Amino acid sequence: MAEPVRVRRLTDHEGQKLEQIVRRGSTSSVRYRRAMMLLASAGGNRVPVIAKVVRADEDTVRDTIHRFDEIGLACLDPRWAGGRPRLLSPDDEDFVVQTATTRPTKLGQPFTRWSIRKLAA
Incomplete structure (x- = not known):
């Protein structure tokens, strides 16, 4: 034993x-x-x-x-896994945030509000 x-x-x-x-x-x-x-x-x-x-x-x-x-x-101390790698770089993330906080009409888009699909396009 x-x-x-x-x-x-x-x-x-x-x-x-x-x-x-x-x-x-x-x-x-x-x-x-x-x-x-x-x-x-x-x-x-x-x-x-x-x-x-x-x-x-x-x-x-x-x-x-x-x-x-x-x-x-x-x-x-727990050893958590890092998880999935990020798909967006910090620069890409800043661009998305800047775009999402700007009115679509100022960027020449024919709508007044952003949606996820519109932002992704």
Whole structure:
């Protein structure tokens, strides 16, 4: 049987920082939940118990513990993906905003209001 996953021994600074995050609760929900997972693991709780307490998947708890062991408190910050690349350059965006805020009749168009289709054309 595999060894249970447990967080490494916390330094004083790490323990204080985690407790501060959990006590205040004013941080993001992701940081709060991850801090709860790490403190619970440091307190001797096993992964299934921690997963039930923080209402997370057991794999998420294990991943958080492993990342903490690798990089420390930096694991508390979420790593959001960048998403789809922008289709408009900043110059194109400025042009669209400038056009949309100008009356169509001033630009020689035969209508009085912009629509999305008219702007796209």
